Amino acid sequence: MSVSEEAIEVVPARRGRPGYDQQQVLEIAVQVFIEQGYDATSVASLAGRLGLTKSALYHHFESKEALLEVALEEAIGSLEGVLREPGAQSGSARERLEYVLRGAVCVLVEKLPYVTLLLRVRGNSDIERAALERRRAFDREVTALVRTAQIEGTVRADLEASVATRLLFGMVNSIVEWYRPTGAEGAAELADDVLAVALDGLRTR
Template structure:
């Protein structure tokens, strides 16, 4: 549980707390977090304000929960990657893991990628994202030192290029669409590492 977050509440019969979070994230992605009001949320859900506040304290709490879901998933994928024995396996694991998080938690990651840093919650989330990026860049440097990735590339630029491709998934991937998420992970991995592979 993040600092300041409260224990999950049960919610009123007929209205699941998860539905409130989901509707909030949908609205934030559709019209922007700052432009979304509590009235927008109650209108989307068909709830009164008092009923909404039975589930969550505020729209800020919805944002915090959604961002924690996205960042927590990415940070866990990175932790899994760091447990691998070689630079090659670490890099492959974080690429696969990041794509998995994006396909499994697409609305939450979309929200993360669109943050502007206009509040303390957003600023804290962006700081965590920057730490994630720095650690992945370090993994890229390790892969270069082991000869997996071309040494003539800047590690930071290479990392941004890979994650630019991965992050674009949120714009077109659909869970009910024709693209298999497992196959997508492997195809992105092949394209990313194939283009960066050291020439022998």
């Protein structure tokens, strides 16, 4: 069989749909997980949404679990990365806290579907539980920053640091419910608004 004949045979198998690279498969899968819920999404329904056979889907990812793991890494890995950036490592605790909050908002905007998925997992699998533990570790590091800022006198000390962290990230995380990338504000402007509302409430009197 000639090369041209092989190419002609492949086209009907794809049913006229464009090919997907791994990133495109991941992006569509995340959207389906958000819409249907991860547990309720079968490999068959995911392949159907993509217009692929299950074997073609497995060419990109070996399992539904592998898709979830990569998707959650996009979110939690990016958040953890903010804590390792120079701006989160130097300066006063207040300045570092501001940097981390700003960075978290920017990650949320840049990785909106992935963070949305992260916020919706409930620990029903080892992959989800590992991601949730990393989220808790992230929160603990932010709480330590809040506590240090309280000690240095740059944020009010009459609030429990862990409660303040939950309230701050309750505000940040709520963005996934209403923010639209096509709106009037981009990540930088949105981060400015969050800092103005959130940290002014923590300012010392």
